[in-house]
Amino acid sequence: MNKFWKVLLASLLILVFVAPVLFLFIRSVSFGWRFPDVLPDAFSLRGWQAVWSDPQLIRALWTTIGIGTAVVVLNYLLALPAAYALSHHEPRGKAVIETVIMLPIFVPVLAVAMGLHLFMIRIGAADSWIGVVLIHMLPTLPYAVRILKSGFDRLQTDWMWQGRTLGMGPVRTFFGLMLPMMLPSLRSCGILVFVISLSQYVLTAIIGGGRVTTLPILYFPFFSSADEAVTASFTMLFALLPIVFLVLLETALYTYHKWSRTV
Amino acid sequence: MSSSVKSWLLALPVLLFMAVFAAQGLYRAWLESVQVDGAGLFSAYTELLTGRTFWASFGISVYVSFISAVLSVVIGLWLVRLLHRYFLRDDWKLAVWFPMLIPHFAAAYLTVLFFSPGGWFASVSASAGLDGFPILVNDPLYIGVILTYLWKEIPFVVLMLLPVYQELDWRMEEAARSLGAGAWTRFKTVELPWSGPVLLEVWLILFVFMLGAYEIPVLLGVTYPSMLPVLAFEWFYQAGWSQRPLAQAMMVVLTAISAFTAFLLLYIIQRSRRRWLRGGMRA
Amino acid sequence: MLEIKKAEKQFGERTVFSGVSFSAEAGETACIVGPSGCGKTTLLRAVAGLVPLSDGTVLLDGEDITSWKAEQRPVVLLFQEALLFPQLTVLENIAYGLKYGRRKLGRRARLAESRAMLQKIEMEQWENAYPVELSGGQKQRVALARALVLKPKLLLLDEPFSSLDASLRQSLRTWVRSFLREEEVTSLFVTHDKEEAVMMSDRLIVMKDGAVQQQGTPETVYHQPENRAAADVIGDGLYDERFIPASSLTIGAADGYSGIIEHPQFMHGYRFYRVNVPSLKQTVVVLSDTLYEEGEAVKLSVTEEKENGAL
CATH class of the missing domain: 3.40.50.300 (P-loop containing nucleotide triphosphate hydrolases)
Known part of the structure; x- marks a missing residue:
């Protein structure tokens, strides 16, 4: 295959998978772009102003980021030990553990959420952000374990034994040596979990009961609104949030990496 | 402490979470689906399975999920083979993964922007003097839903499949060529034994996910027939919660179908591979 | 064919x-x-x-x-x-x-x-x-x-x-x-x-x-490499404008190529020495029943009769 075809294929991939989001951005800053105009003729920031000046939306933005971050942290806490056990040991009944962890991937999560609705009300977790965080754990946890497990699979265990023989305790070996080497996996795990949490409408709607207003809860009524610039801006916000989160995550991981060197 | 005990302890938080939430949720859905006073234990199921609405939704759900999952897997496989062959070292192939960062409903809006009757493609075709742009969004054939799923899930397939192709022993392919095997045979005997199980598993994940997903069909589907989760959500919140047992019964049926498909496929994958991965015909 | x-x-x-x-x-x-x-x-x-x-x-x-x-x-x-x-x-x-x-x-x-x-x-x-x-x-x-x-x-x-x-x-x-x-x-x-x-x-x-x-x-x-490269790959011997098989080399004569004993080698019941010949930038393995130290300087002489592998 020569260079021409390579460039053509590359352009095609970018056109299909990335360009639509650029198009969305242009849509969000265009003015009066209506059928059947192929190109916009005026630009304006009106859509974005509408989004930023809505106090309810800004509150929802913080709720969403807060819930997403909590879901990511909780995923790390639960998934890391399990992933480590599955990767570095061959426990009896490993298949059972794996099946149970993968359960939410192989059954509809909606069924679980509907079943839990009354229970959540009873334990007081319904209509609160705690309940929403817990229900967001369901579609994320299997992926978190999976990604972290393959991260642990790639780790060279010799390294850790090196640490142990040099007199590092198991805790220091884990936090000082192993986790820093897991950074790539922690990063992909974090971003994927955040995006999945960001994508939940129906689980939040059922368990949050309309009290926990995340961005998707506000977004759905907007979806078929006639004001395209505003809807496009709002949609664009969802594309930007993972990027913002990625920057925050990078900063956190970088700080951790620095710290781990001083241990 | 034995390694097994330690592993179980390490996995315990996740297992507990799954038991307290996932398993309990399913159990309670089951309980609510059978607790109908006086009308008989399984009356909700009888009502569900004899109603025409359910079967219409069932049909459209299976159709959309099956087609979307198959197309995603096939196109994803084709892309991975292409990417693997020509872009092994180019990092920008990660561009393919970009849609994974976009929530499903945002992707649905992209479909509206491009494919709706007032969308960009309609504009382009109208400017080119062509009339009658087909209705592809909120259409009874759910083409908009399928397109959105493809855009979102093909990158997922690529993500899952690329490691398999990177770890394949490509000298096997040369050995097969040297023995005179054509392209299809080589695909079947060199690649498929490794990629097949992953393809099946990814198909399964996608199929089950789409069967139970609410967001895209509610935005891009039609009211009749709506996909099962949309119908269930509607029944779940119907006045006075009177239809709740029906909604729960539907979810139980959906769970049973998903779990059965999963069990069947995972069993087939396991059985076909255990033989030649570990041997065992002879000691 | x-x-x-x-x-x-x-x-x-x-x-x-x-x-x-x-x-x-x-x-x-x-x-x-x-x-x-x-x-x-x-x-x-x-x-x-x-x-x-x-x-x-x-x-x-x-x-x-x-x-x-x-x-x-x-x-x-x-x-x-x-x-x-x-x-x-x-x-x-x-x-x-x-x-x-x-x-x-x-x-x-x-x-x-x-x-x-x-x-x-x-x-x-x-x-x-x-x-x-x-x-x-x-x-x-x-x-x-x-x-x-x-x-x-x-x-x-x-x-x-x-x-x-x-x-x-x-x-x-x-x-x-x-x-x-x-x-x-x-x-x-x-x-x-x-x-x-x-x-x-x-x-x-x-x-x-x-x-x-x-x-x-x-x-x-094997016995008659035509050039230095062929001798390097296949021959057992030295190449100095023509091929000298190892079988016609003897360690310990008064004159000949100056060499340094690298180490002994034992094959088929015999003792051999690996000898480095710096002037030709080659090494050769030669049969000998005399004892030599590692690093010892020796002379390698050519015995024409022994050519063509007749031991």
């Missing part, structure tokens, strides 16, 4: 080999010997059709197959590792080419021929085993059977014993050699091991720096 004419291969700016010409008669085992990086493996892959030649032609029984695809050539390549299909049993592996490949046969004929081949490699009892259950040597035997059952006009072998341990390598070599003779297979063998090359071949081709240095019977090439 295989004929290679002026074969040349370039990867971008780099020339892997050029001007390579040689031939092998039907039923013969030709062997290319050379250090790693001399282009021999690439040449073999080009003959198999897995990489295209930049220039030159490959003739097989007088037919020009230079532009044929690998899967169409009546040629099978055996790799360093057996590369059996892990999901197929031993019998299915042997029948692979008969089922999907160039020589397609019906089920009955296919199984009959594969079983006959299985018998020839003395592995009948492994018919239904999977490759994961076989040892390294057994895998290579199955790979050989899988190739030969196709009755290729030419069999190519790329250091097929290099992944095996020493004793197994020795016995499998002997076995493969007699097997190829019995079956009268025309074959081209590639190795960096001169002992293996001399033992396996009817015709020896010495390659170095991307060119053929010498070819002929193993006997001639």
Whole structure:
């Protein structure tokens, strides 16, 4: 295959998978772009102003980021030990553990959420952000374990034994040596979990009961609104949030990496 | 402490979470689906399975999920083979993964922007003097839903499949060529034994996910027939919660179908591979 | 019969080999010997059709197959590792080419021929085993059977014993050699091991720096390397404008080449010394029953009568 075809294929991939989001951005800053105009003729920031000046939306933005971050942290806490056990040991009944962890991937999560609705009300977790965080754990946890497990699979265990023989305790070996080497996996795990949490409408709607207003809860009524610039801006916000989160995550991981060197 | 005990302890938080939430949720859905006073234990199921609405939704759900999952897997496989062959070292192939960062409903809006009757493609075709742009969004054939799923899930397939192709022993392919095997045979005997199980598993994940997903069909589907989760959500919140047992019964049926498909496929994958991965015909 | 004419291969700016010409008669085992990086493996892959030649032609029984695809050539390549299909049993592996490949046969004929081949490699009892259950040597035997059952006009072998341990390598070599003779297979063998090359071949081709240095019977090439490069690859001796075989060198004379004893070596019940000759930038292994220290300076003298390997 020569260079021409390579460039053509590359352009095609970018056109299909990335360009639509650029198009969305242009849509969000265009003015009066209506059928059947192929190109916009005026630009304006009106859509974005509408989004930023809505106090309810800004509150929802913080709720969403807060819930997403909590879901990511909780995923790390639960998934890391399990992933480590599955990767570095061959426990009896490993298949059972794996099946149970993968359960939410192989059954509809909606069924679980509907079943839990009354229970959540009873334990007081319904209509609160705690309940929403817990229900967001369901579609994320299997992926978190999976990604972290393959991260642990790639780790060279010799390294850790090196640490142990040099007199590092198991805790220091884990936090000082192993986790820093897991950074790539922690990063992909974090971003994927955040995006999945960001994508939940129906689980939040059922368990949050309309009290926990995340961005998707506000977004759905907007979806078929006639004001395209505003809807496009709002949609664009969802594309930007993972990027913002990625920057925050990078900063956190970088700080951790620095710290781990001083241990 | 034995390694097994330690592993179980390490996995315990996740297992507990799954038991307290996932398993309990399913159990309670089951309980609510059978607790109908006086009308008989399984009356909700009888009502569900004899109603025409359910079967219409069932049909459209299976159709959309099956087609979307198959197309995603096939196109994803084709892309991975292409990417693997020509872009092994180019990092920008990660561009393919970009849609994974976009929530499903945002992707649905992209479909509206491009494919709706007032969308960009309609504009382009109208400017080119062509009339009658087909209705592809909120259409009874759910083409908009399928397109959105493809855009979102093909990158997922690529993500899952690329490691398999990177770890394949490509000298096997040369050995097969040297023995005179054509392209299809080589695909079947060199690649498929490794990629097949992953393809099946990814198909399964996608199929089950789409069967139970609410967001895209509610935005891009039609009211009749709506996909099962949309119908269930509607029944779940119907006045006075009177239809709740029906909604729960539907979810139980959906769970049973998903779990059965999963069990069947995972069993087939396991059985076909255990033989030649570990041997065992002879000691 | 295989004929290679002026074969040349370039990867971008780099020339892997050029001007390579040689031939092998039907039923013969030709062997290319050379250090790693001399282009021999690439040449073999080009003959198999897995990489295209930049220039030159490959003739097989007088037919020009230079532009044929690998899967169409009546040629099978055996790799360093057996590369059996892990999901197929031993019998299915042997029948692979008969089922999907160039020589397609019906089920009955296919199984009959594969079983006959299985018998020839003395592995009948492994018919239904999977490759994961076989040892390294057994895998290579199955790979050989899988190739030969196709009755290729030419069999190519790329250091097929290099992944095996020493004793197994020795016995499998002997076995493969007699097997190829019995079956009268025309074959081209590639190795960096001169002992293996001399033992396996009817015709020896010495390659170095991307060119053929010498070819002929193993006997001639071993005893009379024509140039320094050929002597480096195959000869046991020194090269100083002409080849001086090790068998005509004696340690301990008053004059001759100045050398330094590197270390003793014991082979076939005799004591040898590895001697470094700085003036020629060569080392040579010479027989001696005298005791020398490591690092000791000695003289190597040439005894003409002992030439041509007569000890």
